[in-house]
Amino acid sequence: MSNNIKVICRFRPQNSNELKHGGVPVIEIDDNNETVKVVGSSEFKGAFTFDRIFGSATSQEEFFNYSVRSTVEDVFNGYNGTVFAYGQTGSGKTFTMMGAETEDGTLRGVIPRMVETIFTSIHESPNTIEYTVKVSYMEIYMERIRDLLNPENDNLPIHEERSRGVYVKGLRDVYVSSIPEVYEVMKQGSSARIVAYTNMNAESSRSHSIFVINITQKNLNDGKAKVGRLYLVDLAGSEKVGKTGASGQVLEEAKKINKSLSALGMVINTLTDGKSIHVPYRDSKLTRILQESLGGNSRTTLIINCSPSSYNDAETISTLRFGMRAKSIKNKAKVNQDLSPAELKALLKSAKAQEISFKSYIGALEGEVKIWRMGGTVPPEQYATLERARAIGGRPAPAALPAPSIGSIISDVLRPMTPAVALADDEREEFLKRENELTDQLAEKETEIIDLTKVTQEMTDEIQYLREESTALSIENKEVGQDLQHIKIQLDRTNHANKEANITIEGYKLSNAEIARELAEAKQKVTEMSLQQLDTGAVNKQKLKEEKMAKMMSEIDPSFVLNKDEQELQAAFQNLNIDSNTTGRPTIVALTQRLNEKVKELTKFQTDNEDLRRDNEQLNQKYTDMLAKLNTLELEYEELLDRTIAEEEEHGDIDITETIQELKNRLEAQYGSKRDQLIDELNETKADRDVKAHENSNLRASVLELKEIGAELKNQIDELRTSTAEAAASESVSSSTDPASLAQRERDIEILKKSMMNKLKEFDVMRKAMMRDLQMRCEKIIELEVALDEARDENNMLRRKNVHSVQQQKTAILEKNIAQLMSIQKELVDQNTNLKKESAMAERKLGARNERIDSLEALLLDTQEKMASQRQKYETQLQILKEKLGQSRNVKATTTSTMSGILNFGRIAKPLRGGGGSANGSPNVANGSGEVNGTNGSSALSTITESPATPNKRTSWLGWSR
Numbered sequence: 001m002s003n004n005i006k007v008i009c010r011f012r013p014q015n016s017n018e019l020k021h022g023g024v025p026v027i028e029i030d031d032n033n034e035t036v037k038v039v040g041s042s043e044f045k046g047a048f049t050f051d052r053i054f055g056s057a058t059s060q061e062e063f064f065n066y067s068v069r070s071t072v073e074d075v076f077n078g079y080n081g082t083v084f085a086y087g088q089t090g091s092g093k094t095f096t097m098m099g100a101e102t103e104d105g106t107l108r109g110v111i112p113r114m115v116e117t118i119f120t121s122i123h124e125s126p127n128t129i130e131y132t133v134k135v136s137y138m139e140i141y142m143e144r145i146r147d148l149l150n151p152e153n154d155n156l157p158i159h160e161e162r163s164r165g166v167y168v169k170g171l172r173d174v175y176v177s178s179i180p181e182v183y184e185v186m187k188q189g190s191s192a193r194i195v196a197y198t199n200m201n202a203e204s205s206r207s208h209s210i211f212v213i214n215i216t217q218k219n220l221n222d223g224k225a226k227v228g229r230l231y232l233v234d235l236a237g238s239e240k241v242g243k244t245g246a247s248g249q250v251l252e253e254a255k256k257i258n259k260s261l262s263a264l265g266m267v268i269n270t271l272t273d274g275k276s277i278h279v280p281y282r283d284s285k286l287t288r289i290l291q292e293s294l295g296g297n298s299r300t301t302l303i304i305n306c307s308p309s310s311y312n313d314a315e316t317i318s319t320l321r322f323g324m325r326a327k328s329i330k331n332k333a334k335v336n337q338d339l340s341p342a343e344l345k346a347l348l349k350s351a352k353a354q355e356i357s358f359k360s361y362i363g364a365l366e367g368e369v370k371i372w373r374m375g376g377t378v379p380p381e382q383y384a385t386l387e388r389a390r391a392i393g394g395r396p397a398p399a400a401l402p403a404p405s406i407g408s409i410i411s412d413v414l415r416p417m418t419p420a421v422a423l424a425d426d427e428r429e430e431f432l433k434r435e436n437e438l439t440d441q442l443a444e445k446e447t448e449i450i451d452l453t454k455v456t457q458e459m460t461d462e463i464q465y466l467r468e469e470s471t472a473l474s475i476e477n478k479e480v481g482q483d484l485q486h487i488k489i490q491l492d493r494t495n496h497a498n499k500e501a502n503i504t505i506e507g508y509k510l511s512n513a514e515i516a517r518e519l520a521e522a523k524q525k526v527t528e529m530s531l532q533q534l535d536t537g538a539v540n541k542q543k544l545k546e547e548k549m550a551k552m553m554s555e556i557d558p559s560f561v562l563n564k565d566e567q568e569l570q571a572a573f574q575n576l577n578i579d580s581n582t583t584g585r586p587t588i589v590a591l592t593q594r595l596n597e598k599v600k601e602l603t604k605f606q607t608d609n610e611d612l613r614r615d616n617e618q619l620n621q622k623y624t625d626m627l628a629k630l631n632t633l634e635l636e637y638e639e640l641l642d643r644t645i646a647e648e649e650e651h652g653d654i655d656i657t658e659t660i661q662e663l664k665n666r667l668e669a670q671y672g673s674k675r676d677q678l679i680d681e682l683n684e685t686k687a688d689r690d691v692k693a694h695e696n697s698n699l700r701a702s703v704l705e706l707k708e709i710g711a712e713l714k715n716q717i718d719e720l721r722t723s724t725a726e727a728a729a730s731e732s733v734s735s736s737t738d739p740a741s742l743a744q745r746e747r748d749i750e751i752l753k754k755s756m757m758n759k760l761k762e763f764d765v766m767r768k769a770m771m772r773d774l775q776m777r778c779e780k781i782i783e784l785e786v787a788l789d790e791a792r793d794e795n796n797m798l799r800r801k802n803v804h805s806v807q808q809q810k811t812a813i814l815e816k817n818i819a820q821l822m823s824i825q826k827e828l829v830d831q832n833t834n835l836k837k838e839s840a841m842a843e844r845k846l847g848a849r850n851e852r853i854d855s856l857e858a859l860l861l862d863t864q865e866k867m868a869s870q871r872q873k874y875e876t877q878l879q880i881l882k883e884k885l886g887q888s889r890n891v892k893a894t895t896t897s898t899m900s901g902i903l904n905f906g907r908i909a910k911p912l913r914g915g916g917g918s919a920n921g922s923p924n925v926a927n928g929s930g931e932v933n934g935t936n937g938s939s940a941l942s943t944i945t946e947s948p949a950t951p952n953k954r955t956s957w958l959g960w961s962r
Ligand SMILES: Nc1ncnc2c1ncn2[C@@H]1O[C@H](COP(=O)(O)OP(=O)(O)OP(=O)(O)O)[C@@H](O)[C@H]1O
Pocket: 011, 012, 013, 015, 056, 087, 088, 089, 090, 091, 092, 093, 094, 095, 096, 100, 201, 203, 204, 205, 206, 235, 236, 237, 238, 305, 953
């Protein structure tokens, strides 16, 4: 009996992406929930009709109850069942198949609900029925089948056998006896799935996943057995590639996904157009696996997931069209049932009867052949026929039941064949065998190709690496060569610089020697000059002093010899002594008075002289002070010079000529000011001297005046003499007349004469003292002038000394420079030596590098040869391995299951008994409320309900995160 595929359409709510792009709901579902229209679509104006349409608000439970629950019943009735979800990325396939949220269990999807229902059904069934549940989990990624329970197997072949139908060879299947165990299997499988981010779904399935549940049930009463196989398929997104923003690997995936989905479309088209004979199941792995689900032995439900949004209306219409086409696929589902023993017995009996019939038929035929061979004839009515043989055998013809195949629970007679080109049974068998072999070979070859590609890739990488290494080395080599060249150039330069430096040093040495010689000469000259200067200075000084004194004293008569006038004056006094006897008294008195006046003047002169002496002392003091100042100045100058030299030594980079010039200017300024001071002081002294000279001239004037007085006195004395002579003549008469008065007069004169003489003597003494004092003063002045000259000389000397010290300084700087140059030369020599060493080392290094490059090149060649030989070896080994592969696969299948698997169950069948009892007396099945009896079951459900608060769409319901 044929049955159509059940097509259920489910719309999800608009997502944020659609809302962001201004999408609005464009879906109009009729009241019966069977017809849907995409409003405003330019592509298709009509309506789509399906078995049932669910809107965005449909709950998971409601959806499951209507669309899939019956499939569980079908499987329990021995049918194959398939549920697969089709739709664009993000349309809700995984949401529907697996679910999103498990906190309250309402968001669980189809697969967990099915698992729960299966175990509930087992629990509810009579305990005379024994169940075994087996699951497997695979994905088709890039047209290769990966075992999600053993992901190492990523290119499994698809086989088809008459007895088993289409199956994936080597796919690991696991016996499960409880919901937690199923979840454990799903957890492991889901963690191995390949997902990626696309514009339309953050966690998009990039592969088609197929979860397979095999349920075998055996009625312990009559021995009848049924097998139901359930395919739960979550297809990859069927969107247009452009809209997903896919590129690179994802784009490649998308192309492959599209290829398998278009193969699915082609299969559906072929199955539904009513014309095609050949159905292209073999065009893709997906269609090949789902072969029995599409147009074969299966009760199939297709869920088409769609977006309600205007943003995705084109994809929605495409999906709806797909669903519409699929709706008309007709399957021929049959119960996969094994015969009961009674039926088998009847079958055996009939077979035996048939055997007897055949034997008698053969005997009859042989008899007839014998007659013919012996030349006899057999009339046509006596020809041996099967009916006659049966009649002779006396047994009825057996029922046309085919013999069961060995090793199969289900009679292969009941298994529908893959719709294909009509072939005879044995031909078909042969064809399938051959196809399986070829498929195996193909898978092996594919695996080999993959391995070889990997090896080739590795080798290419290695070659690339070696090439890069070689290039890097040659670049390095080049760089080293350049470095060496550079070093050589540097070495040449350094040698050249060294030579130049040597020459410069030689030059400096020569100039230094010359300077030293010049210095010695200058020193010599200076010494000689200073000696000469000392000698000539001393002589000159004395001479100058004498000259000056002479000049000065020329103005003053230092001989203290009375000049003619004075002598005359003295004589006059003498005469006066004589004449006084004769002259009248009034004149002498007057003279005496005048003399007294002069004495007073002399006293005053003495006082002035005393003042002059004091002034002179002060001048001397000043001179001493000046000398002291001069000494201090000299000391300061030397200190300054020392300091400046020290500073200059400290700051070697200062321009010495500038500094010396500056120093010179400073010193000159200082000396200028000091000289000006000295000159001022000298001027002052000169002024003093002038004053004194003035005073002196005053004195001279006084002397002259005195002379004049003397002359006047002389005149007077002459007059007196004359008058005395006249008087004498007259008085000779009178004296004779008055002898007493004459005697008195003579006494007076005598006294006067004496006092006059005394006064004269005193005056003479005073005059001499004054002259001496004046001489001394003149000497002092001359000494001062000489001291000034000396100071000038010393100043000049100091200047010369300064020049000399500059020279010394220059010499010191030169010596320093020479020392520096010597150290530079030493450094250069050291550098040169080092460079030579480095050059030798670099050359050695270069040699070593070249050797290394040679060896690497040799290694490269060697590696390439080795690679070639390894390739050959590998190919031969591969051949051997191929032979061993079959054996090792079998071994591996058994060992990996125990060794590498995370699952600690599943290899041993755990029969479950209906009614809550397990065959081995340890119940471990789901109860009616979807919960599981026993520790494992309850813990599993608690895992479901106590999953993390923010689960992701694929993992949350299982209570783990990927
Ligand atoms: N009926 C629904 N109700 C609420 N949310 C839904 C529904 N269907 C899908 N979603 C949400 O839409 C998002 C995408 O859904 P899902 O991942 O199931 O799409 P998909 O078709 O499996 O995509 P892909 O093909 O890329 O794997 C998820 O966040 C999911 O929770």
